Amino acid sequence: MRVRRFVALARDEVPDLAQEILREIRREHPHLPLVLDESGEPRALVGIRRALEHFLDHLTSGPDRPQVHHRVFQEFGRGEGLQGRTLDSLQAMYRLGVRLAWRRLAEIGQRVEIPPPAMYELAESGFQYLDGLVDETVRGYAEAAARQAGERLRLQRRLLDLLFAEHRSDPAEALAERAARIGWPLPEQVAVAVLLRPAREAMAPAVGQGVLLDMEPEQPRMVVPEPTAAGRAELLRRSMAGWSGAIGPPVPLHRAVKSLRWAAAAVALMERRLLPAGQLLQCTEHTEALVLLPPEELIEDLDRRLLAPLAYCGPTHGRRLAETLLAWLESRGGAPEVAARLGVHPQTVRYRLRQIRELWGDEVDDPDRRFELELVLRARRLRGELAARLP
Structure with a gap:
């Protein structure tokens, strides 16, 4: 009887409590945008309100009633992932919301004189429910991240296809358009590397920001912007630990295919043990071998x-x-x-x-x-x- 009275009182306070939680979340995370749903209401507010309502429903429902509305919180996670927020920030928002909600629910519990053991069970049920919300949100977030990563890879491959094509006219406009879609600033010069996998299941090298890495081919390819910039060679050396291959000479961006050809020729000689393996070989340091051995x-x-x-x-x-x-x-x-x-x-x-x-x-x-x-x-x-x- 007390639980039903508790739920009834708590349900009356859900709208105000949801507003309070959203205000505090926005105060702690001021850059959180308010995305509106079809009715013009903030989606975050709708999600908070539904979470509270579903939790209260769970307290008075039978065991067959689902505890979490999967679609709502998966969509929330997907939306947050697409907005570029991290999982840490998402979980921080959940923790803040639960702390505020539990404070209000504890006050209601005291008003209806729910015994402490029952309140402990209520708290445990609340944290179990939170775990379910987090799981569904993380699932949606992971789906969004995978979709974004897949789309970026697709756009990056389109850029690389254009970079490695033979051009009869200036491709600057097309390159700029494709580069802009993945946020890649166009460099004046690039060097292209061809890599040899240390093992089929080997982790991709942790290349620096701005380096384009295509792991799809049997011999992965890497485009290094401004290869002669200070410190670039040392950063590449560190990131390529465990990998080997060859990097072609620096060339203007629209001639990237020429650097690719030299790198591929060097890798072919490395595979025949005519050039040293076990490192990222600089083609410019082996000009004689590259000129005399391939023909x-x-x-x-x-x-x-x-x-x-x-x-x-x-x-x-x-x-x-x-x-x-x-x-x-x-x-x-x-x-x-x-x-x-x-x-x-x-x-x-x-x-x-x-x-x-x-x-x-x-x-x-x-x-x-x-x-x-x-x-x-x-x-x-x-x-x-x-x-x-x-x-």
Whole structure:
């Protein structure tokens, strides 16, 4: 009987109590916007009032009556998520509302002389009800966050598709429109990275704000704005812990596809172990390898034609002659300079240079032939077929 009287008195105070709770929430959270429903009433006020009414209904209803109106509070959570508020701020609002509501309900309980044990049960029921509200609100909030994240990813992919397309005309207007939709300030320069996954289930690297990361491809891609800005390289190095890949050279925004090509070429060489792995490799520091190694067919054909004389020298002696020829071409010096580069005696170099003259004749004095010989020999060294150059 006392519970029914308690519920009746509390129901009369629900409208004023809901207004008081909303006022206090807005005082604590002054930037909370008032979104109106179809009737022109603040949705937050409607939600508070319904929560109080449903709780009071629960006190006098049977066990089959649902405790929480799922749709109402899921929609509230979705709305708050779309407004950009955090879960912490949402839960703080709930706690404030419950504190105010419980203060008023405790006063009513004293007026109708509800015994303390019964009030404790009432409080426990109230907190259980609050848990249900929070669960439904969080579910709606999570749905909104997932929807927003999915929409942003879709818009980001559209921007990346345009960035990585070949352009016959200036794409500035289209890029600006797509970038604005995800709040990405257009940079003057970008560098594009291609990444190698450490494992299929690996967490995405924690790249800094403004960096576009596309995890959809088998080899994820990353667009770094203003890559030469102070501190950018160090931030990238830290965020890429556990990941490896290559980042292309800085290029104007509308030429991002060119940076992507260099990064992809470098990653291909990393996979063949022709470039060092286990880090975010800077393409600008490996220009020689990127120029000489990818056009394999052309370089190999030139190699076969120019270095054919070595086929008659045996593998070991042929490699030594090739190393001596390359050192001579690079140093443009005499036997002492070449010997210093190779770490051998100058007399050994003189002997090998005489053999080189016998094998190639006057061709080694032709500037064009010297250039081609140096190209194919450098390519061999990059592939690990010749000894590395001494420091």
